[in-house]
Structures are given as structure tokens and as C-alpha cells.
Amino acid sequence: MPRNIRLAGxxxxxxxxxxTRAQIIDRMVSLLEGAATQGAQLxxxxxxxxxxxxxxxxxxxxxxxxxxxxxxMPNPNVQALFDRAAAxxxxxxxxxxxxxxxxxRYNSAIIVRPDxxxxxxxxxxxxxxxxxxxxxxxxxxxxxxxxxxxxxxxxVARAPADWGKAAVGMLICNDRRWPEAWRVLALxxxxxxxxxxxxxxxxxxxxxxxxxxxxxxxxxxxxxANAYMNATWAVSVAKAGVEDGAGLIxxxxxxxxxxxxxxxxxxxxxxxxxAEADLDLCRQGKEKIFNFAxxxxxxxxxxxxxxVGAVEPPPAAD
Amino acid sequence: MPRNIRLAGxxxxxxxxxxTRAQIIDRMVSLLEGAATQGAQLxxxxxxxxxxxxxxxxxxxxxxxxxxxxxxMPNPNVQALFDRAAAxxxxxxxxxxxxxxxxxRYNSAIIVRPDxxxxxxxxxxxxxxxxxxxxxxxxxxxxxxxxxxxxxxxxVARAPADWGKAAVGMLICNDRRWPEAWRVLALxxxxxxxxxxxxxxxxxxxxxxxxxxxxxxxxxxxxxANAYMNATWAVSVAKAGVEDGAGLIxxxxxxxxxxxxxxxxxxxxxxxxxAEADLDLCRQGKEKIFNFAxxxxxxxxxxxxxxVGAVEPPPAAD
Numbered sequence: 001m002p003r004n005i006r007l008a009g010x011x012x013x014x015x016x017x018x019x020t021r022a023q024i025i026d027r028m029v030s031l032l033e034g035a036a037t038q039g040a041q042l043x044x045x046x047x048x049x050x051x052x053x054x055x056x057x058x059x060x061x062x063x064x065x066x067x068x069x070x071x072x073m074p075n076p077n078v079q080a081l082f083d084r085a086a087a088x089x090x091x092x093x094x095x096x097x098x099x100x101x102x103x104x105r106y107n108s109a110i111i112v113r114p115d116x117x118x119x120x121x122x123x124x125x126x127x128x129x130x131x132x133x134x135x136x137x138x139x140x141x142x143x144x145x146x147x148x149x150x151x152x153x154x155x156v157a158r159a160p161a162d163w164g165k166a167a168v169g170m171l172i173c174n175d176r177r178w179p180e181a182w183r184v185l186a187l188x189x190x191x192x193x194x195x196x197x198x199x200x201x202x203x204x205x206x207x208x209x210x211x212x213x214x215x216x217x218x219x220x221x222x223x224x225a226n227a228y229m230n231a232t233w234a235v236s237v238a239k240a241g242v243e244d245g246a247g248l249i250x251x252x253x254x255x256x257x258x259x260x261x262x263x264x265x266x267x268x269x270x271x272x273x274x275a276e277a278d279l280d281l282c283r284q285g286k287e288k289i290f291n292f293a294x295x296x297x298x299x300x301x302x303x304x305x306x307x308v309g310a311v312e313p314p315p316a317a318d
Numbered sequence: 319m320p321r322n323i324r325l326a327g328x329x330x331x332x333x334x335x336x337x338t339r340a341q342i343i344d345r346m347v348s349l350l351e352g353a354a355t356q357g358a359q360l361x362x363x364x365x366x367x368x369x370x371x372x373x374x375x376x377x378x379x380x381x382x383x384x385x386x387x388x389x390x391m392p393n394p395n396v397q398a399l400f401d402r403a404a405a406x407x408x409x410x411x412x413x414x415x416x417x418x419x420x421x422x423r424y425n426s427a428i429i430v431r432p433d434x435x436x437x438x439x440x441x442x443x444x445x446x447x448x449x450x451x452x453x454x455x456x457x458x459x460x461x462x463x464x465x466x467x468x469x470x471x472x473x474v475a476r477a478p479a480d481w482g483k484a485a486v487g488m489l490i491c492n493d494r495r496w497p498e499a500w501r502v503l504a505l506x507x508x509x510x511x512x513x514x515x516x517x518x519x520x521x522x523x524x525x526x527x528x529x530x531x532x533x534x535x536x537x538x539x540x541x542x543a544n545a546y547m548n549a550t551w552a553v554s555v556a557k558a559g560v561e562d563g564a565g566l567i568x569x570x571x572x573x574x575x576x577x578x579x580x581x582x583x584x585x586x587x588x589x590x591x592x593a594e595a596d597l598d599l600c601r602q603g604k605e606k607i608f609n610f611a612x613x614x615x616x617x618x619x620x621x622x623x624x625x626v627g628a629v630e631p632p633p634a635a636d
Contacts, residue, residue, distance in 0.1 A: 119634065125615050128607065153618050156631035167631050177607065179497035179547055180619045187621045188631045205606040214576060218546060221577050225543030228536060229497055258532060259539050286628070288523040289446065289495065293627025297443050300471055301498045301623050303505045309611025310604070313474035313485050313506045316437065 003164035003279040005192070007235050008040035010092075011252040013269040014241035015052045021077040024050055027270055028094075029084050034272050036088040041114065041163060043085075046239035047095035047124075047173045047196035048107065050078060053239065054097075055129065055146050056139040056200075056246050065146060069099035073110060086116040091163070093235075095172055095196040097146075098123070107147045109172050109196060113160060120157050123150030124172040126181065134206065139246045141204040154181055156188035164279050166192045169232075173197035176236060177222045179229070180304065186230035187292065191257075191282045193227070195236040201247030216251040220261070228259030231285025233277045240268040257282045321482035321597040323510070325553050326358035328410075329570040331587040332559035333370045339395040342368055345588055346412075347402050352590050354406040359432065359481060361403075364557035365413035365442075365491045365514035366425065368396060371557065372415075373447065373464050374457040374518075374564050383464055387417035391428060404434040409481070411553075413490055413514040415464075416441070425465045427490050427514060431478060438475050441468030442490040444499065452524065457564045459522040472499055474506035482597050484510045487550075491515035494554060495540045497547070498622065504548035505610065509575075509600045513541070513554040519565030534569040538579070546577030549603025551595045558586040575600045 010031040015024055028045060035043045048054070051068045059065040073096060074082040085092055091114045098108035107124035127149055129141030156169040169185035169192070176182075176195050185193055199219055201212035219236070227234040233256060240250035252265040254275040263273035289295075328349040333342050346363060353361045366372070369386045377383040391414060392400040403410055409432045416426035425442035445467055447459030474487040487503035487510070494500075494513050503511060517537055519530035537554070545552040551574060558568035570583040572593040581591035607613075 113634075117635075125618055126613055128613065149615060150618075158631055158633045160634045165634070174607075174613075177547060178614075179501060179544075180614070180616075180622060183497060184619060184621050187625050187628050189628045190631075203606070207602070207606075209602060218577065221539075221543050221546060225539050226497075228539060229495060259536065284525070284527060288521070288525075289492075291627075292625075295444055295446065295492075296496075296498070296626050297467060298498075298623045298626055300443055300468075301502060303502050304498060305616045305619050305623050307505050307610075308614050308616055309609075310505050310507045313476055313508075315476045316431075316478045316483070317435075 003166070005163045005166055005277050005279065006039050006041050007254055007275050007277050008035035008043045009235050009237040009252045009254060009265070009273040010035060010043050010045050011237055011250060011265045011271045011273070012046050012049060012239045014243040014248070015239065017052050017244050019052070021050055025078055025080050028081050031270055031272060032081065032084055032088065032090060032092065036090045038274055040090060040274060043090055043092040044194045044235045044237045045092060045094040045196060046237050047109065047198050048097055049094050049196065049239065050096055052243050053198040053248065055142045058133045058140050058142060066099060069097040069105060071099050082112065082116065085112060089114045093170065093194040093196065105147050106150060107143060107172060109170055111168060111170060111194060114162060119159060120155050120168060120170055121152065122155055122170040122172065123152050124175060125150040126174045126178050128174040129204065137206050154184040156185055156190050166279050169193045171195045173199065176226065179226060182226040182230045186232060190230065190232050191279045192277065193232050193234040195234065197236065198239045199249050201249045212247060212249050216249045219249060219251050220253060223253060223255050224259040224261065227255040227257060229290065231257045231282045231290050233257060257285050321484070323481045323484055323595050323597065324357050324359045325572055325593050325595050326353035326361045327553050327555040327570045327572055327583070327591040328353060328361050328363050329555055329568060329583045329589045329591070330364050330367060330557045332561040332566070333557065335370050335562050337370070339368055343396055343398050346399050349588055349590060350399065350402055350406065350408060350410065354408045356592055358408060358592060361408055361410040362512050362553040362555045363410060363412040363514060364555050365427065365516050366415055367412050367514065367557065368414055370561050371516040371566065373460045376451045376458050376460060384417065387415040387423060389417050400430065400434065403430060407432045411488065411512040411514065423465050424468060425461060425490060427488055429486060429488060429512060432480060437477060438473050438486060438488055439470065440473055440488040440490065441470050442493060443468040444492045444496050446492040447522065455524050472502040474503055474508050484597050487511045489513045491517065494544065497544060500544040500548045504550060508548065508550050509597045510595065511550050511552040513552065515554065516557045517567050519567050530565060530567050534567045537567060537569050538571060541571060542573050542577040542579065545573040545575060547608065549575045549600045549608050551575060575603050
């Protein structure tokens with residue numbers, strides 16, 4: 001029996017500091033409806049979709065930054081998106097800033113099923129940037145300041161039958177550049193990895209050697225190769241465009257288990273991309289060249305968990 | 319002070335079953351001389367360069383297959399290559415089938431310095447294929463039959479000053495598709511990864527869904543992305559062409575730490591490619607986005623060493 005799921009990526013254009021949640025939710029509902037009209041069963045929205053990418057700004061006080069966080073999911077500010085999705089029987093992935101009852105802050109995402117129930121929740125593990133404000137830098141990257149490191153691991157779940165019982169996993173933004181994250185998903189048989197991102201169109205660590213072109217190349221390359229090496233479908237979706245003077249790359253894409261691009265966004269605006277995913281295309285890789293049980297040699301991978309940073313190799317004998 | 323090394327990839331065309339070691343060494347010496355003429359300091363030859371890719375054939379007896387193995391490196395059959403390299407003061411990477419004094423067989427490679435001394439030795443860890451002969455398959459992939467799994471880990475060494483003190487690492491063929499292998503090298507600060515390969519131009523596990531085009535795409539993609547994600551230069555070199563009716567892809571390439579292709583072979587024959595590698599280009603990645611000490615979270619990577627094969631995720635609640 002064919003195991004298919006029709007995927008959509010809902011790339012979003014810029015959210016500025018002055019945009020209200022209501023304005024942003026209106027755009028997201030429009031994207032959702034457009035996707036549903038074309039038969040999408042799962043719509044992937046970006047990381048931190050409900051607000052601007054606020055970690056680029058050095059907020060001085062807690063109350064200022066807490067404006068961008070959600071204390072429950074859903075909540076009245078975003079309920080309209082959940083209601084419309086349930087009415088259309090479309091599921092979705094969405095990223096948001098999470099504030100827990102204990103006052104802990106995470107960069108989180110959930111996948112909501114067509115019946116409105118939550119299939120998966122993930123808190124971003126690979127937080128980029130710095131904890132301290134970097135002087136003389138036009139835009140900050142303060143994810144390490146505003147968020148705790150994710151504490152839910154890299155979860156995978158089998159979806160219900162209307163999604164072909166796909167083994168679905170989640171990553172957020174910078175995670176997609178870390179092969180360890182993909183591998184932990186693949187070690188749970190993942191067949192579809194959903195990713196939302198906000199990636200600067202310049203070097204977010206400072207310096208002037210990176211531009212939108214190479215940053216988009218890197219974003220695309222990492223998803224293609226990790227999808228191939230883990231024999232999985234992937235949907236990776238940007239918030240793009242210029243937010244209050246700070247550029248974000250686009251390049252949202254859907255990649256098959258061969259690492260081939262099936263659809264890619266062409267604008268830096270709200271834009272939908274689609275692909276029909278045959279989940280059984282994962283079998284070629286999972287059963288042959290990437291048959292982990294047959295070919296992996298974990299006794300030689302120990303430094304991956306025994307070390308955090310790199311160590312120097314021995315010097316050459318002269 | 320600039321830290322540069324001029325690299326060459328010496329792609330080789332087919333070695334047939336009837337070719338003698340002397341004939342093959344003659345071609346390798348020609349490639350080496352051509353590379354030296356154009357200033358190369360390190361020339362990368364393919365995996366199992368001195369013979370045909372013999373694991374595609376089901377040899378019935380030990381003496382038959384032992385014909386393809388080297389009992390010492392160098393040895394009289396290959397000495398001419400070593401002598402010419404030392405005379406030209408050029409170093410090289412070369413793959414060969416190793417038979418130890420204890421009778422153990424490995425798919426091995428060494429890197430020889432310009433002064434003729436061995437910098438590094440590696441035995442292939444990710445052996446593809448099967449131990450048993452697969453019936454009804456035109457060509458076999460019997461690396462698991464003819465070789466033991468490598469037992470030297472993934473070694474890195476700092477090269478001497480004339481190679482810019484590059485941190486050099488080694489992989490062989492199928493290893494390049496395994497992100498764990500690259501990561502273990504990068505956790506030793508690797509700046510240059512040398513790889514030789516023999517990759518079938520068809521699905522070596524059987525089936526008819528893969529051709530030379532997609533196999534070359536995969537080979538290229540894996541090296542580009544792993545070079546980028548580990549902020550390292552890479553030289554990946556094929557034995558290409560048709561060996562006794564069995565096709566091998568080409569596509570040898572040199573990739574920079576941004577994952578960009580600096581040179582790529584265009585033929586399936588003996589062909590040289592070159593690039594001048596500025597080792598300090600690795601710093602952008604190693605100090606910023608892939609600063610492992612700042613950003614890796616090994617407590618969540620445990621399945622990479624605790625599991626060999628994949629396990630099922632939990633089923634969806636219905």
C-alpha cells in the first residue's frame with residue numbers, strides 16, 4: 001500500500017517589530033488556506049513564526065523580551081491558526097518562543113495533527129550566537145541569552161494513518177547544520193524531518209565574509225546532504241526578507257531521501273512550496289547503503305560523545 | 319604567516335584484471351610527474367589504486383585473491399612510485415589492499431610525506447557490501463568478505479612545515495558518506511581530509527534505481543556538505559571508467575571549507591585536478607558557526623554510540 005503525504009512549506013516574509021500577533025496570524029492563516037486548497041496535509045511554518053526574530057535585539061529587561069514569548073500553546077493570540085487548521089483538517093509545524101510556568105524560556109516547535117492534537121514537541125538544542133551582547137555589531141545573535149538549551153532530546157513519532165504512518169522528526173534552524181542531530185533522528189527510523197529557520201543574510205557572528213548567496217548555499221547543502229545520509233524526506237522553511245533592517249535568507253525547500261530538491265522557494269516573501277512525498281523512497285537508503293545495523297561501527301565514534309570541543313592532533317615528527 | 323598547500327587529485331581510469339602492477343605504476347608515475355610539474359605538494363590517488371577493484375569478483379580461493387594484496391608498503395612492485403615521489407619531493411595518498419604478517423587483510427591507505435616518510439596510515443572502517451556472494455547479481459561488492467574492519471580509528475596528524483602544518487586526516491571511499499567519520503576527524507581539528515574511492519556507476523547492492531548520474535551527485539554532495547559542516551578542505555579522488563564491464567563513477571573533486579567545489583574532474587580517465595588550499599579558511603567555520611566547544615551538546619548524541627541499528631519510534635496515539 002502506498003505511503004504518501006502531501007507536504008507544503010509555508011515560507012514567511014519579514015515580521016517587523018511593530019507587527020502585531022494578529023497581523024502575523026492573518027498571514028499564516030492565508031498561507032494555510034492556500035496550502036489546503038492545493039491538497040497539503042502537513043504545512044511547515046518557520047522558527048519563531050509568530051514574531052520578528054527578536055534575538056537580534058539586546059533587550060535590557062525581562063518584561064521587554066517576554067512580549068515575544070507564548071505561555072501556552074495554543075493561546076488566545078494564536079488560536080485562530082489552530083482553529084482554521086482543524087477546520088481544514090490540515091496539520092502543521094510551527095516554531096515559537098516558549099515561556100514555561102516555571103519561568104524557563106525555550107526556542108520551541110510543535111507539530112499539530114490534522115485532528116488538532118499535538119504529535120510532537122521539540123526544544124532547540126543547537127542554540128547559536130552568544131550570551132553576552134557583542135559590542136560594535138549592528139545586529140546581535142542572542143539565542144544563548146534568551147533561551148535555555150532544549151531538554152527534550154531529538155524526538156521522533158509515528159504519525160497516524162492519514163499521514164502514511166510516517167516516522168516524523170523535528171529540528172529547528174541551526175540544528176540542520178549539525179549531523180549529530182539528524183543521526184539521532186535517523187536512529188529512530190525517521191522518514192520526514194521538519195525544520196523551521198531564521199538565518200541571517202550576513203555573518204551573524206560578525207565579519208564581512210558571508211553574504212546571502214553563500215548562506216543560502218549552506219542552508220540548502222546541509223539539508224540535501226543530511227536528508228541523503230539519513231535516507232529521509234526533509235522540509236526546511238525560512239522566515240525571509242528584511243526585518244527592521246536585518247536581512248534573512250529564503251531558500252525554503254523540500255528534499256527527497258536521495259538529497260534531490262523537489263521544490264524550492266524563489267522569493268523572500270510569503271510563499272508556498274509543495275511536494276508529494278512517497279515515504280517508501282526512504283527504503284533504498286535505509287535498507288542498502290545506509291543500513292545502519294549492517295554498516296555502522298560505533299566503537300570508533302566515541303569522541304562524538306566523549307568530547308565537546310576539538311583537541312589537537314599529534315605534531316609531525318620532524 | 320600564510321598556511322598554504324597546493325593539492326592535486328590524481329583520478330585514475332580503469333585498471334582491468336589483466337593489467338600488471340608495473341603497467342599501473344607507470345600511469346601513476348606519469349600522473350605524479352604531471353602534478354609535480356604544476357607545483358603540487360600532495361597528490362591524492364584513489365582507493366585500491368594498484369589493482370582493479372577486485373571485491374566485485376567472487377574469488378573462490380585465498381591464493382587467487384591474495385594476488386591483489388601488498389604484504390609491505392612500499393614493496394618492490396610499487397617502489398618506483400615511492401622513488402619518483404621522493405625525487406620530486408612530492409607527497410601522496412594512496413589506497414591499497416594490505417595483508418599483514420598475521421594474515422589479516424585490510425582496505426588501507428597511507429599518506430607519504432615529501433621526504434618519503436609515512437605521515438599517516440588508515441584502515442577503512444565503513445566496509446560496504448556483503449560477506450556472502452549474492453546470487454543473480456552481475457557484479458558483487460564483497461569488501462566485507464575480503465577485508466577486516468579497520469582497527470586504527472580515524473587518525474589525524476599535523477603535517478610538517480612545508481605543508482603549512484596542516485592537520486591532515488584520511489578516509490576511504492564509503493567512509494565519506496558517514497558523518498560520524500568526518501566528525502571524529504574534525505574533533506581533532508582536521509583541516510584537510512584525503513579520500514580515495516571506487517564507486518560503482520550502478521547500485522552495488524542490486525536493483526536498477528541508481529545510475530552514474532545520481533551516484534556522482536551523491537559522491538559530490540557528501541563531500542561538499544561534510545567539508546562545510548566540519549570546516550575542512552577535502553580532496554576526494556576516484557578510480558573511474560569501466561573495469562572489465564563494470565562501471566565506476568568519476569567526479570573527483572577538491573572542496574573548500576565552505577563546501578564549494580574548487581576543482582572537479584570531467585573525464586572517466588587518468589586526469590589531474592588542482593587547487594591551492596589556504597588552510598586558514600578553516601577558521602571561519604571552526605571559530606564561529608562550528609565552534610564545537612561553544613555549540614555542541616553531546617549529552618543528546620548518546621544514541622550515536624549506544625545504538626548500531628535504528629529502533630522504532632513510538633506509535634501515534636489514535
